[in-house]
Amino acid sequence: MSLVRKLKPDRNITGALVPLSMLPIFGIATLAFGLPTGLTILAILVWGFTLYYLFVFVRTRNYPQLFTSAYSAFIGYWSFLLSTYLETSKEESQELMLAYFTCLIFFGVVLGYFVLTRKFKWRGREIFELAGESVEETGNGYTSRPRPVGKVDYSPEQIHAFARFCSRNLIALPYMTSKNITLVPIKMGEEYGRLLGFSGDYRDATWVNFDVDGEVSVHIAQKDYLDYRESLSFDQLCTSLGQVFIDFFDLYNKGEGVRVIDRMDDLRIPVLS
Amino acid sequence: MDFRTAAKYASLLSKDYAEDIFALLVNYQAISASEVAARLDLHIKTAQDFLEALAQLGVLSKEEVLEKKRPYYRYVLQQTRLLIDIDLMQVKQEPTHNSLSLRIREKENAGARFAVARNEDYITNVTIWTGEGREREERKVKLTTPQGKFLYHLPFPKAEPLSIAGIIQKAGIDESLAPEILDLVQLLEKYDVIEYLPEEPK
Numbered sequence: 001m002s003l004v005r006k007l008k009p010d011r012n013i014t015g016a017l018v019p020l021s022m023l024p025i026f027g028i029a030t031l032a033f034g035l036p037t038g039l040t041i042l043a044i045l046v047w048g049f050t051l052y053y054l055f056v057f058v059r060t061r062n063y064p065q066l067f068t069s070a071y072s073a074f075i076g077y078w079s080f081l082l083s084t085y086l087e088t089s090k091e092e093s094q095e096l097m098l099a100y101f102t103c104l105i106f107f108g109v110v111l112g113y114f115v116l117t118r119k120f121k122w123r124g125r126e127i128f129e130l131a132g133e134s135v136e137e138t139g140n141g142y143t144s145r146p147r148p149v150g151k152v153d154y155s156p157e158q159i160h161a162f163a164r165f166c167s168r169n170l171i172a173l174p175y176m177t178s179k180n181i182t183l184v185p186i187k188m189g190e191e192y193g194r195l196l197g198f199s200g201d202y203r204d205a206t207w208v209n210f211d212v213d214g215e216v217s218v219h220i221a222q223k224d225y226l227d228y229r230e231s232l233s234f235d236q237l238c239t240s241l242g243q244v245f246i247d248f249f250d251l252y253n254k255g256e257g258v259r260v261i262d263r264m265d266d267l268r269i270p271v272l273s
Numbered sequence: 274m275d276f277r278t279a280a281k282y283a284s285l286l287s288k289d290y291a292e293d294i295f296a297l298l299v300n301y302q303a304i305s306a307s308e309v310a311a312r313l314d315l316h317i318k319t320a321q322d323f324l325e326a327l328a329q330l331g332v333l334s335k336e337e338v339l340e341k342k343r344p345y346y347r348y349v350l351q352q353t354r355l356l357i358d359i360d361l362m363q364v365k366q367e368p369t370h371n372s373l374s375l376r377i378r379e380k381e382n383a384g385a386r387f388a389v390a391r392n393e394d395y396i397t398n399v400t401i402w403t404g405e406g407r408e409r410e411e412r413k414v415k416l417t418t419p420q421g422k423f424l425y426h427l428p429f430p431k432a433e434p435l436s437i438a439g440i441i442q443k444a445g446i447d448e449s450l451a452p453e454i455l456d457l458v459q460l461l462e463k464y465d466v467i468e469y470l471p472e473e474p475k
């Protein structure tokens with residue numbers, strides 16, 4: 001069965017560019033200062049990633065992020081160790097190399113598992129596909145105004161727990177205030193800008209807001225709206241996006257959070273998209 | 274008294290020399306513009322304009338005098354009390370059944386920018402572009418909380434329009450606040466942010 005996608009194919013390489021940018025920096029540093037210095041700079045860059053993933057873990061409680069942080073700390077440590085070896089011209093011990101490769105295999109296999117099972121994936125594209133799935137009518141009508149989509153009964157504890165669930169599974173990034181919980185879905189590649197605060201105010205992004213009175217409202221950023229192949233009826237799209245989260249909340253509330261993940265996995269969106 | 278007439282009175286009374294001219298008008302049986310100007314050391318045109326304006330408002334009467342020279346006017350005070358009485362309720366836009374039943378929604382490609390309140394479900398201001406070419410300028414309309422709530426619940430472009438009364442109800446706004454809502458609707462309609470849609474045929 002072929003799935004009809006509502007979103008345009010993902011050709012965004014920002015996500016890949018950020019880690020890949022380490023390679024030219026390493027190359028230039030090696031050319032300019034020699035391999036040991038190049039490796040030290042590479043180690044520092046990789047440790048930068050360690051801190052980033054640690055921050056993402058603290059923000060989301062997504063354990064694969066913690067694992068990736070440990071993995072990049074390990075890579076950074078070995079780059080640094082290698083640079084000191086090269087500087088002192090010590091011979092590398094076979095035990096050390098064995099330890100390195102076994103650790104590398106361990107980290108590689110576990111990381112591969114996280115990637116392939118989408119536990120490391122920001123689910124923004126899945127959310128937008130699910131929102132667009134039920135919208136057949138076209139006709140644009142974009143507006144920067146949010147749309148109230150309905151009212152849901154929940155206690156503050158329930159909605160907080162749901163927000164943590166969304167965050168833990170990278171479905172959306174929650175922003176909490178005393179009166180609102182705003183969930184911001186993030187597509188792969190856009191997480192750096194959003195998490196590090198380079199993407200501007202989250203209120204300008206696409207979000208679904210749950211307020212203390214149970215009112216649910218939706219805002220779709222123009223950039224995300226233009227990512228659909230067709231000019232879908234904006235009113236219906238907003239309603240549908242809100243409904244996706246309301247459905248997710250209902251499922252989570254019934255203790256069927258895994259069904260939420262299943263619904264997104266069933267879309268079979270590429271793991272790096 | 275209508276607002277415009279009251280504004281004319283207020284404008285005249287606010288002049289530095291108004292009290293002095295009225296003192297002359299009260300104490301003289303009739304007085305000409307040149308006499309007023311000479312007495313108060315004003316330019317004759319200033320005194321003339323002031324007296325003419327009062328005559329037009331009916332505070333003074335004027336009679337033409339011919340004394341072997343160019344004719345001129347002498348002014349006589351007709352009212353010894355000036356009462357500015359404006360019923361402000363005359364400018365209140367009383368909502369009618371018709372005005373509240375108008376079906377509206379946001380206009381497509383309105384080009385307006387809406388700023389949403391941080392912690393509440395309402396819009397704090399709308400930024401509209403007015404004019405063309407070099408005359409184009411940004412106009413920011415700050416909204417009251419009921420207006421912001423109303424706009425928050427306004428149907429999207431191409432969505433099913435709703436009556437103003439329906440949106441007021443949906444937004445949970447007190448009906449007594451309808452006049453300020455209508456004022457906003459008229460303003461946004463003027464700037465092509467909102468469109469009226471006819472009632473669907475039954």
